[in-house]
Amino acid sequence: MTTAEQFWEGFYLERDQVWSGRPNPLLVREASTLTPGTALDLGCAEGGDAVWLAQRGWRVVGTDVSATALRRAAAHAADAGVADLIRWERHDLAQSFPGGTFDLVSAQFLHSPVALDGEREAVLRRAVGSVAAGGVLLIVGHAGWPTWMTEPPAEVHFPTTEEVLSSLRLDDRWEVEVQELVDRELTGPEGQTGRRIDNVLRIRRR
Known part of the structure; x- marks a missing residue:
């Protein structure tokens, strides 16, 4: 069985650069108004x-x-010019997790075709424990396949915001600030045009 490390190493080694280098738009939307502090990506x-x-x-x-x-x-x-502000750590999040607490914990599209998907709920519960008092947990995930993908490669369950919230097992110390479905126009990797719906959860620890 392919491990998460083997899969993602192969994924990145297929080309010199996979992503645009720009931030995820929904992170920008939700974090732009937050006071900078410590963050876990x-x-x-x-x-x-x-x-x-x-x-x-x-x-x-x-x-x-x-x-x-x-x-x-x-x-x-x-x-x-920001190397001194970022520390990089290698983790298979299903096996190990960064230490400490943070003012912002961001999980952007934490989906994986191998290993992690079965562990995603446990990983996000560990993320809850990494949020400092007054801090924010921001979870953004796909709600389904993009419209141009008429024949998806596999049966995949995309959790709803309600399912994610239930799995987090939050108590009354937490406040849900944003729970939203966002429908956006997107361009696919081969220039396809279409739309995709994503889930956004922004939750603050009181």
């Missing part, structure tokens, strides 16, 4: 979100299972 990939946060004054820990992705993220941070 779960599944940071090639570092677009972490670099954007650092440019706004956050001190960031970025974590990913792929060593190749982390090397590219570090180079991106150096080019952007």
Whole structure:
């Protein structure tokens, strides 16, 4: 069976750069009004979100299972002049997790075709424990396949916001600030035009 590390290393080694280097738009929308502090970027990939946060004054820990992705993220941070504000850590989040607490814990599209999906709920519950008092947990995930994908490659369950909230097992110390479905126009990897719906949860620890 392919491990998460093997899958994602192969994924990143297929090309010199996978992602645009720009931050996820829904992170920008939700974090732009937050006061910079400490942030944890779960599944940071090639570092677009972490670099954007650092440019706004956050001190960031970025974590990913792929060593190749982390090397590219570090180079991106150096080019952007924010290398001193970001620490990179390699974790298979189903097996290990960064230590400490953070003012912002961001999980952007924490989906995986191998290993992690079965562990996603446990990973997000660990993320809950990493949020400092007064801090925010931001979870953004796909609600389904994009419209141009008429024959999806596999049967995948995309959790609803209600399912994610239930799995987090939050108590009355938490306040849901944003629970939303966002329908956006997107361009696919081969230039396809279409739409995709994503889930957004922004939850604050009182």
